[in-house]
Amino acid sequence: MILKIVQVGEAVLRERAAEVEPSRIKTPEFQRLIEMMRATMLDAPGVGLAAPQVGVGLSVAVIEDRAETINALAAQDALERDRKPVPFHVLVNPTIKVIDAAPQIFNEGCLSVAGFMAQVARARSVQVTALDHTGTLVTISATGWYARILQHEIDHLHGDLYIDKMNSRTFCGPTEPPARKP
Ligand code: ZN
Numbered sequence: 478m479i480l481k482i483v484q485v486g487e488a489v490l491r492e493r494a495a496e497v498e499p500s501r502i503k504t505p506e507f508q509r510l511i512e513m514m515r516a517t518m519l520d521a522p523g524v525g526l527a528a529p530q531v532g533v534g535l536s537v538a539v540i541e542d543r544a545e546t547i548n549a550l551a552a553q554d555a556l557e558r559d560r561k562p563v564p565f566h567v568l569v570n571p572t573i574k575v576i577d578a579a580p581q582i583f584n585e586g587c588l589s590v591a592g593f594m595a596q597v598a599r600a601r602s603v604q605v606t607a608l609d610h611t612g613t614l615v616t617i618s619a620t621g622w623y624a625r626i627l628q629h630e631i632d633h634l635h636g637d638l639y640i641d642k643m644n645s646r647t648f649c650g651p652t653e654p655p656a657r658k659p
Pocket of ligand 1: 586589629
């Protein structure tokens with residue numbers, strides 16, 4: 478089942494998502510939410526989706542960056558962005574720590590700000606601690622594009638959108654990419 482992705486202006490995108498009670502993770506109801514979020518992300522298509530984006534104010538996000546998506550990019554773009562495949566996984570109640578703050582500046586979009594993108598500076602490396610889809614505590618170290626996806630999705634769980642952090646002079650529709658130069 479594909480869920481409706483809510484757009485900027487909806488209050489749920491600006492609220493702090495509630496922590497999930499760990500004992501809920503294995504329930505059929507919660508597993509169904511994960512499956513619906515996965516299907517919705519794939520359909521969009523996107524590389525990450527946070528529960529508030531489907532109108533659910535819970536601290537949950539799903540991420541997957543497929544090899545075929547990356548292979549469809551110009552090789553130089555994938556290289557510059559340090560973009561490598563990330564298998565599907567679930568983050569519940571994640572916390573994030575910056576490991577390398579060196580700003581990486583690239584265009585970023587969001588399924589809840591459909592049709593636009595802008596340059597956003599993100600930390601190069603982060604470490605995330607979360608529960609996975611089974612409720613097991615996991616620690617993830619990520620660099621490059623994966624680190625960007627994690628920062629973007631965890632921002633959603635705090636009620637933040639990339640438009641709060643973008644260089645607003647580069648904000649544009651996808652058919653008019655901004656000049657790469659400052
Ligand atoms: Zn987003």
